[in-house]
Amino acid sequence: MTCDDARAHLPDFLTGELSAKAKSSVDAHLAACGACAEEFHKVSETWMKLGVLPVEQPSAALRDRFYTMLEAYKEGLDARTADRKAEKAFSIREFFSWKRPAFRFAAAAALLFVGLAGGLFVGRSGAFNEKFARLERQVDDMRQTTALSLLRQPSSSERLLGVSYSEQMRAPGEQTLTALFRILDTDPSVNVRLAVVDALFLFAKDNRVKDGLVASLGRQESPLVQVALIDLLTEAREQKAVDALKALIADDKIHPDVREKAKQGVKNLTS
Amino acid sequence: MTDHQIMSDVRNGYVEKLAILFERHYVSLFNYFLRLTGNREVSEDLVQDVFTRILKYRATYQGEDRYIVWMFKIARNAHIDALRRRKEALPLDEQLAEPADAEPLPEDRLEREQDSALVSKALGLLPPRKQEILVLSRFQHMKYREIAELLDCPVGTVKAMIHRAVAELGEIYAALTREKCHDM
Numbered sequence: 001m002t003c004d005d006a007r008a009h010l011p012d013f014l015t016g017e018l019s020a021k022a023k024s025s026v027d028a029h030l031a032a033c034g035a036c037a038e039e040f041h042k043v044s045e046t047w048m049k050l051g052v053l054p055v056e057q058p059s060a061a062l063r064d065r066f067y068t069m070l071e072a073y074k075e076g077l078d079a080r081t082a083d084r085k086a087e088k089a090f091s092i093r094e095f096f097s098w099k100r101p102a103f104r105f106a107a108a109a110a111l112l113f114v115g116l117a118g119g120l121f122v123g124r125s126g127a128f129n130e131k132f133a134r135l136e137r138q139v140d141d142m143r144q145t146t147a148l149s150l151l152r153q154p155s156s157s158e159r160l161l162g163v164s165y166s167e168q169m170r171a172p173g174e175q176t177l178t179a180l181f182r183i184l185d186t187d188p189s190v191n192v193r194l195a196v197v198d199a200l201f202l203f204a205k206d207n208r209v210k211d212g213l214v215a216s217l218g219r220q221e222s223p224l225v226q227v228a229l230i231d232l233l234t235e236a237r238e239q240k241a242v243d244a245l246k247a248l249i250a251d252d253k254i255h256p257d258v259r260e261k262a263k264q265g266v267k268n269l270t271s
Numbered sequence: 272m273t274d275h276q277i278m279s280d281v282r283n284g285y286v287e288k289l290a291i292l293f294e295r296h297y298v299s300l301f302n303y304f305l306r307l308t309g310n311r312e313v314s315e316d317l318v319q320d321v322f323t324r325i326l327k328y329r330a331t332y333q334g335e336d337r338y339i340v341w342m343f344k345i346a347r348n349a350h351i352d353a354l355r356r357r358k359e360a361l362p363l364d365e366q367l368a369e370p371a372d373a374e375p376l377p378e379d380r381l382e383r384e385q386d387s388a389l390v391s392k393a394l395g396l397l398p399p400r401k402q403e404i405l406v407l408s409r410f411q412h413m414k415y416r417e418i419a420e421l422l423d424c425p426v427g428t429v430k431a432m433i434h435r436a437v438a439e440l441g442e443i444y445a446a447l448t449r450e451k452c453h454d455m
């Protein structure tokens with residue numbers, strides 16, 4: 001390898017995209033050539049140095065301005081509808097005023113609904129109810145599709161967003177429930193699993209949900225998730241949970257706090 | 272859901288979904304502009320400008336490009352237009368200056384902040400094109416192939432420019448450090 005060849009690889013060397021084969025040729029050249037070794041060293045040092053620059057956060061006003069602009073654009077699109085008063089009750093900006101990322105994501109989902117439903121709060125014609133029901137179904141379908149795709153993402157914040165989409169359905173479909181239960185049992189992030197417990201709480205009247213939760217209790221290893229599940233099942237007064245709780249109590253590997261919680265649960269459910 | 276799928280929905284009339292793209296990218300865009308302009312206020316205006324343009328030109332989104340490349344094309348145009356409008360941006364020192372009533376910083380943090388101020392200053396002294404390529408690669412983690420697509424030039428040119436840009440930045444930084452030692 002010539003000096004020019006070696007230096008042509010420098011940019012990929014910096015971003016770590018050098019193939020193993022190229023890297024070993026470059027390493028061999030650097031071991032033999034002082035001039036190139038120095039150049040690589042100097043340039044890498046500057047490259048690393050750039051890492052001291054922190055990621056800066058913009059002011060809150062930026063988000064505020066964006067949502068104002070988006071709202072105004074929406075209104076422009078819907079300009080044909082005469083009276084906007086009723087819609088004003090839903091200030092999109094207020095939805096987004098919280099800092100919590102999970103809430104922001106949930107709010108993004110809410111925004112979809114507000115946007116679509118917006119036109120309906122004006123001029124209630126005879127067809128209103130039918131139109132509203134159709135729209136609700138459309139939004140539910142959209143949430144279902146979005147939720148399913150988000151629940152499969154590698155990043156835990158995207159999966160959290162997926163959970164919050166699911167939460168806003170009136171009745172989750174078979175596929176969404178399967179995905180939620182898979183996450184409840186296997187997700188590497190405890191936060192995501194806890195979010196699923198919260199989401200399923202809303203659908204706890206559904207027998208499929210109840211059975212799934214009882215079954216999952218025996219599979220959980222995180223005490224936090226176990227406690228959340230026990231709370232949920234006790235609150236839902238799910239009698240089928242009694243056996244699963246007794247099994248937990250008998251398990252000697254279980255965290256003492258969880259065992260205590262399970263005992264209380266059994267007491268509540270059987271009293 | 273990928274950026275591309277969301278942007279296709281925005282193009283097709285679900286403009287509310289732009290909120291998702293905004294949440295994903297506004298911090299990154301803000302930092303891109305901040306590195307180039309050195310000014311927080313200008314950078315926030317530019318981020319707003321990008322999303323306004325995305326709405327305005329949503330019908331032109333084809334999805335042949337990756338969404339990120341398309342978005343940065345818009346970002347570059349916004350930046351170029353802004354440069355045309357205001358010839359002089361605020362000097363870099365201004366936004367890095369400590370607020371007047373700031374608490375005295377602990378020794379190590381002071382050193383770190385001075386260092387990052389120096390790096391940032393050095394970056395600001397690079398010629399614009401090299402500065403831009405470096406910011407895209409180092410801070411936006413764009414692949415050389417994507418940068419080439421964005422700047423409409425061969426990948427080889429991008430790589431050669433990266434090498435020269437980093438080497439030049441190193442020299443500017445060393446010169447600034449010497450200057451600083453001289454001052455003390």
Ligand SMILES: [Zn+2]
Nearest residue numbers: 002003033036
């Ligand atoms: Zn050499």
